[in-house]
Amino acid sequence: xxxxGVKGDKNVLSAGARRLVFRLxxxxxxxxxLLDLFERAHHETRFNYIPFSRDKARRLLxxxxxxxxxxxxxxxEVGGTPEGFIYASVGEYFVGSNHLxxxxxxVYTSQELRGSLLGGRAAVGLFRAVGRWAEGIEAxxxxxxxxxxxxxxxxxxxxxxxxxxxxxxxxxxxxxxx
Numbered sequence: 648x649x650x651x652g653v654k655g656d657k658n659v660l661s662a663g664a665r666r667l668v669f670r671l672x673x674x675x676x677x678x679x680x681l682l683d684l685f686e687r688a689h690h691e692t693r694f695n696y697i698p699f700s701r702d703k704a705r706r707l708l709x710x711x712x713x714x715x716x717x718x719x720x721x722x723x724e725v726g727g728t729p730e731g732f733i734y735a736s737v738g739e740y741f742v743g744s745n746h747l748x749x750x751x752x753x754v755y756t757s758q759e760l761r762g763s764l765l766g767g768r769a770a771v772g773l774f775r776a777v778g779r780w781a782e783g784i785e786a787x788x789x790x791x792x793x794x795x796x797x798x799x800x801x802x803x804x805x806x807x808x809x810x811x812x813x814x815x816x817x818x819x820x821x822x823x824x825x
Contacts (some may be wrong), residue, residue, distance in 0.1 A: 653686045667765050669772045671780075672720040672732070674712040678705065681722060688755040693796030693819070711736075716784075721776035723756065723769040731756035733773040737786055747786040751777055754791070754802070761798065768803065774809045793817060 670805050672681060682704055686775070689699045710736070711718040723731035734753040740746060781789050793802050794817045 666725075667769055667772070669720055669776055670713070670724065670767045671776070672708075672722055673711075674715075678708055681720075681729050682708070682733065684722075684755070684757065687757060687768055688732075688753070688795075688797075691755075691758070691795070691797050693794075696784075719777070719780045721773055721780075723760070723773055725760070725765065729763060730760040731769045733777055735780065735789075736776045737781070737784060747781075747784060749777065749781040749784075749786045749789045751789065751791045753795070755797070761801075770802075770805045771809055774805070778809075794819070 672678070673734055682701055685698050685704050685708075686701065689695060689697075708720075710819070711720060717738070718734070718736045720732060721751050722729040722733045732753070732755055734750060735751045737747050737749045740748055751774075754770065754773055756766060756773075760766050760769050777789060791802075791806055793799055793806075809812075
């Protein structure tokens with residue numbers, strides 16, 4: 648059931664012989680394929696009018712990797728190519744202490760992965776990666792912020808499927824500048 652075709656092909660993730668693999672992103676690896684995925688993700692968001700800066704994304708990734716006790720990035724790969732990622736960080740409640748709260752800042756799967764039979768499995772696997780990390784650092788809660796404008800309903804269904812409760816919402820107001 649798992650598979651990948653030629654990169655760029657609409658059936659990139661059609662049935663075949665390759666597997667879906669989850670892993671933590673580490674500082675010592677080649678991050679260029681992940682940066683490619685960051686750019687693809689950016690172009691799908693409501694913020695796609697903002698020019699993507701690969702240099703800024705690289706610096707952010709390096710900062711996150713250097714503070715790996717406070718941040719984690721996991722990737723979902725098909726055939727060795729990242730097709731999804733999740734980025735989370737940990738801190739204390741802003742007016743409280745002694746209890747850690749993990750915040751998922753970004754969860755993304757490529758359009759090709761979302762459109763395949765592997766899509767749901769990939770999203771659930773990414774959420775589980777954060778859950779294992781959060782349990783390992785003894786966090787009390789995991790928060791998910793959905794602010795990209797990508798598949799909000801689908802993201803909500805997946806979040807509920809892996810145990811998240813709806814506790815609020817995200818609102819945006821665009822300002823027009825000349």
